[in-house]
Amino acid sequence: MEPPDDTQARPAEEGKVKTPLVVVKRTEQDLLDWLGTELGFLTGIGHYNEEPIVFEPYQVAFLRSTRKYRWIEKGRQVGFSFLFACEAIARCHLREAHTSVMVSYNLEDAKEKVNYARQIAEELPLAFRKKLVTDSKTELSFLSNGASKRVSRIISNPSKAPRGKKGDLYLDELAHYANDREVYKGSTALILRSRGQLTGCSSPLGRRGVFWEIARQELRRYGTYWRQQVPWWLCRFFSTDVARASKEAPLMTTEQRVRTFGTKDIQDQLDSLLLEDFQQEFELAYCDESYSFFPYELILPSTSDDLVLADDFPGLAELEGRLVAGFDVGRKRDLSELAIFEQVGGKQECRLLRSYDRVPFAEQEADLRRMLSILPIARLSIDQNGLGMHLAENLRRDFAQVVPETFTNESKEVWVNDFKILLQRKDVVLPKERELVAQIHSVKKRLTPSGKPSFEVERDEVGRGHADRFWAVALACRKERGPMPGAMPEINVRVIG
Numbered sequence: 236m237e238p239p240d241d242t243q244a245r246p247a248e249e250g251k252v253k254t255p256l257v258v259v260k261r262t263e264q265d266l267l268d269w270l271g272t273e274l275g276f277l278t279g280i281g282h283y284n285e286e287p288i289v290f291e292p293y294q295v296a297f298l299r300s301t302r303k304y305r306w307i308e309k310g311r312q313v314g315f316s317f318l319f320a321c322e323a324i325a326r327c328h329l330r331e332a333h334t335s336v337m338v339s340y341n342l343e344d345a346k347e348k349v350n351y352a353r354q355i356a357e358e359l360p361l362a363f364r365k366k367l368v369t370d371s372k373t374e375l376s377f378l379s380n381g382a383s384k385r386v387s388r389i390i391s392n393p394s395k396a397p398r399g400k401k402g403d404l405y406l407d408e409l410a411h412y413a414n415d416r417e418v419y420k421g422s423t424a425l426i427l428r429s430r431g432q433l434t435g436c437s438s439p440l441g442r443r444g445v446f447w448e449i450a451r452q453e454l455r456r457y458g459t460y461w462r463q464q465v466p467w468w469l470c471r472f473f474s475t476d477v478a479r480a481s482k483e484a485p486l487m488t489t490e491q492r493v494r495t496f497g498t499k500d501i502q503d504q505l506d507s508l509l510l511e512d513f514q515q516e517f518e519l520a521y522c523d524e525s526y527s528f529f530p531y532e533l534i535l536p537s538t539s540d541d542l543v544l545a546d547d548f549p550g551l552a553e554l555e556g557r558l559v560a561g562f563d564v565g566r567k568r569d570l571s572e573l574a575i576f577e578q579v580g581g582k583q584e585c586r587l588l589r590s591y592d593r594v595p596f597a598e599q600e601a602d603l604r605r606m607l608s609i610l611p612i613a614r615l616s617i618d619q620n621g622l623g624m625h626l627a628e629n630l631r632r633d634f635a636q637v638v639p640e641t642f643t644n645e646s647k648e649v650w651v652n653d654f655k656i657l658l659q660r661k662d663v664v665l666p667k668e669r670e671l672v673a674q675i676h677s678v679k680k681r682l683t684p685s686g687k688p689s690f691e692v693e694r695d696e697v698g699r700g701h702a703d704r705f706w707a708v709a710l711a712c713r714k715e716r717g718p719m720p721g722a723m724p725e726i727n728v729r730v731i732g
Contacts, residue, residue: 273325274298281321282358283351292477293465294318302461303426307436308450309465310517312472315436316344319405320351320389326403327377327387328356328365334402336425337391338418340411341540341667345391346372348407352389393540396421403431410440410447411669413535419445441531441676442521451521467517468492473501489514509692512673528651528680528690531672533658538667545587548609551575554586560615561710562603563703564623565591571599572707575612576663583657583712584664588671588704600626607634616640616710640710644683647690650709651678657712665708674705 269275274295281288290298297307297318309315316339323335339345352375356367368386369376375389390400394412397404404425409415419435426433437446442453449457467473468480480496487495493505505513514520524530545551551558556579565571571591576583591599606612607630619627619639627639640646657663665671677692692702 271329273322273329276325276329276363277321280360280363281325281355283317283355285358288321288355290318291470293463293469297463298322300432300461300463302459303432304460305432305434305436305463306449306457306460307434307463307465308519309436309438309463310467310470310473310519311438313465313467313470314472315465316348316407317351319407319434319436320348321355323389323403323405324352324355324359327375327389328359328363330387330430331379331381331383332385333387334400334431335389335405336397336400336402337389337405337407338395338397338409338422339391339393340408340669342393344407345393348391349373349375349389394418397425401425401427401431404433406433406435406437408437409435410437410444411535411672413538416445438517439515439519439521441515441524441527443524443531447521464519466519467501468496473498473517489518509677512677522676526679527676528678529655529658529675531676533655534665534672534675537658537661537663538665538672540667542585542664542666544585544666548587548606551577551586551610555579556584557613558586558610559583559711560606560612561707561712562615562617563706563710564599564618564620564626565703570703572703573603573606574704574707574711575606575610576708576711582662582664585666585708588666588668588707590704596622596626600629603630604633607636612636614638614715616713618642618706618710642706644687644689648688650706650713651680651690653714654709654712663712671704671708674702675708677702678705 266279270279274290277288277298278290291314294314297305297315298321307315319335319337323337326333326335337345337348339348349372353367353370356364356375356377365377365380365387367375368378369388373391377387379385379387390397394414396414396418398421402425404422406418406422409419412418422433425431435446435449439447439450441447442451448454449460450462466484468484469477471477474480474484474496475498476496480492484492484496489505489510493502497505501517504517508516511520511522515522554577556577558575558577560573560575562574563572571594573587573589573591574585575587577586591602603615603617603626607615613636615630615634615637617623617627617630617637617639620642627637631637631639654663674692678690679692681689681691683689
């Protein structure tokens with residue numbers, strides 16, 4: 236991180252306390268000029284969690300970019316949400332009447348950026364800190380210390396097009412918005428009459444959408460953008476040797492570079508995800524949409540940021556709609572998953588998702604019995620293949636609304652088609668949950684040697700991936716073609732003559 240030419244910077248040594256810079260100034264004006272830049276302001280006086288702020292080289296490059304349009308392809312958790320909050324705070328304190336608008340994938344992400352910004356502001360030295368006059372979950376406003384008393388703002392919202400404001404605009408995780416093109420189109424005008432910059436930043440989500448179009452330019456050129464690519468191996472939190480990895484990792488396979496340069500956390504991620512999902516989440520790979528039975532354009536419009544899931548069964552007791560549930564029983568390497576939906580107004584709305592990770596079957600059965608005793612579940616479709624057989628039999632014996640389901644190619648074809656129809660009609664409401672979206676998208680349709688369709692999630696050599704949560708959701712949402720569980724049998728008579 237280079238201060239002015241007449242200063243010197245010394246990086247922190249391995250194993251010692253990391254400090255942002257050691258600055259030797261020639262004149263006081265040199266130091267003031269350096270502190271007047273975003274990078275100098277943040278690394279010179281900025282703190283977070285009572286520690287000096289230290290940036291990765293790719294974060295420094297971002298802060299130094301003066302181009303009006305910036306486009307960043309990045310892996311998960313490499314620090315751009317925090318970086319956006321840092322830049323916004325610096326500009327609100329260095330400029331008069333500045334506005335930074337942040338758009339996020341969901342409301343929780345939007346609130347997180349404001350939390351970052353608030354804490355950075357609170358830890359600034361008093362001599363540099365502006366007065367905080369608005370402090371909410373999605374907005375901060377700072378009053379100028381000068382005579383003008385002008386206000387600078389940070390506004391953070393979930394994925395919707397910002398209107399009526401001008402300044403900096405950050406579109407974080409743009410590829411994951413259901414309305415990505417609408418948000419982008421409504422955002423470009425915000426920087427026309429200001430010193431602002433438009434920043435699009437995201438991990439990939441398939442070869443589709445405006446983020447992919449601008450990032451990879453396969454459909455047309457976008458020549459005005461400053462571009463940056465940040466895979467996991469450029470981040471010191473994931474890579475054991477960033478300098479070597481930056482040169483050697485691109486020439487390796489995913490397995491080779493993770494085992495060579497990956498920390499334990501990144502190796503655990505590789506072991507817990509499908510290879511294709513890991514490459515998309517952390518290595519900037521765009522999966523081919525043509526192989527998925529549920530393309531992202533079909534899934535994303537049915538996700539809602541306003542949908543709040545219950546933490547436990549009593550939270551659903553007051554619902555007025557009909558409740559249905561699906562339970563996919565995990566094998567040795569998989570999770571058991573429970574999904575509860577409320578049928579209301581012609582739609583199926585998700586109300587609870589629960590995972591059972593290495594939970595004994597006796598405890599899983601006890602929890603399902605508690606659910607069936609507390610809630611008026613009209614139907615619980617439960618996987619009875621393999622290890623689930625005894626669980627399904629035990630519950631069916633005591634609860635008439637329990638429906639054991641057998642996983643075959645034929646039954647899975649029916650369930651995935653039922654669910655696809657719900658998505659096409661927008662008759663299902665899902666939470667904005669990246670893991671659920673990824674699992675739905677991972678389902679692929681193939682033909683068996685006999686020519687029959689098969690719907691599977693491919694496993695790799697170490698058995699990653701099964702889409703357990705998707706199958707629980709599909710079981711809950713499946714169309715009921717016979718009499719309702721527990722209903723009295725019907726006698727049909729046809730009168731002749």
